[in-house]
Amino acid sequence: xxxxxxxxxxxxxxxxxxxxxxxxxxxxxxxxxxxxxxxxxxxxxxxxxxxxxxxxxxxxxxxxxxxxxxxxxxxxxxxxxxxxxxxxxxxxxxxxxxxxxxxxxxxxxxxxxxxxxxxxxxxxxxxxxxxxxxxxxxxxxxxxxxxxxxxxxxxxxxxxxxxxxxxxxxxxxxx
Numbered sequence: 652x653x654x655x656x657x658x659x660x661x662x663x664x665x666x667x668x669x670x671x672x673x674x675x676x677x678x679x680x681x682x683x684x685x686x687x688x689x690x691x692x693x694x695x696x697x698x699x700x701x702x703x704x705x706x707x708x709x710x711x712x713x714x715x716x717x718x719x720x721x722x723x724x725x726x727x728x729x730x731x732x733x734x735x736x737x738x739x740x741x742x743x744x745x746x747x748x749x750x751x752x753x754x755x756x757x758x759x760x761x762x763x764x765x766x767x768x769x770x771x772x773x774x775x776x777x778x779x780x781x782x783x784x785x786x787x788x789x790x791x792x793x794x795x796x797x798x799x800x801x802x803x804x805x806x807x808x809x810x811x812x813x814x815x816x817x818x819x820x821x822x823x824x825x826x
Contacts, residue, residue: 653687657694661687664698665705672705673733681787682735682772688782689771700761700768705734707760716759717741720748742776 661683669679679701686697707713714724714731723740725731732740745753761769775781 653684653694657687657697658683660694661698661701662694664695665701668702668705669734672709673731674705674735675733677787677790678733678735680790681783682738684786685775685781685783686768686771689775690767692768697768700765703765704761704769704772707762708734708737713759716756720744720752720756738772739776742773745773745777 658680662679665683666676666679674682682701683694683697686692686700687694690697708717709731714737717724717737717740722737722744723732724737731737741756748756757766757769757773772783775783
């Protein structure tokens with residue numbers, strides 16, 4: 652339900668910040684697709700939104716605010732979690748927060764202009780039928796399928812080249 656153009660625009664605009672925030676390619680595809688399905692906004696708008704959100708979620712004051720709300724932001728070794736993991740942890744706690752706390756943290760992470768995209772992501776991540784995880788798995792498998800098909804194509808191409816070579820050698824021997 653998301654066009655390749657929207658996906659490419661979203662990736663193009665947010666990939667470098669997403670990488671900095673520990674977000675994998677498949678996770679970025681998942682979050683862009685999920686938000687696009689929920690909001691019907693274009694890939695460029697969503698990409699810009701997550702460029703902002705991923706940058707803000709790494710801010711020390713935002714991390715401290717999230718931690719104070721009971722959202723896990725670090726692993727057992729004290730390292731900051733990837734941005735998508737932090738968003739998933741926020742989604743688990745979001746409904747337990749007061750309306751004022753929800754608005755405050757959403758504004759800190761998304762700002763006024765990216766609020767709807769952040770809330771769409773949080774809403775999906777907190778739902779029982781979250782599409783995010785399905786899309787991440789689909790993206791990961793699609794990459795593997797493309798690799799496998801390319802390997803099969805290379806074997807077929809190598810076989811054709813080998814046949815042409817043998818035919819050329821036979822032609823030379825006959826001549």
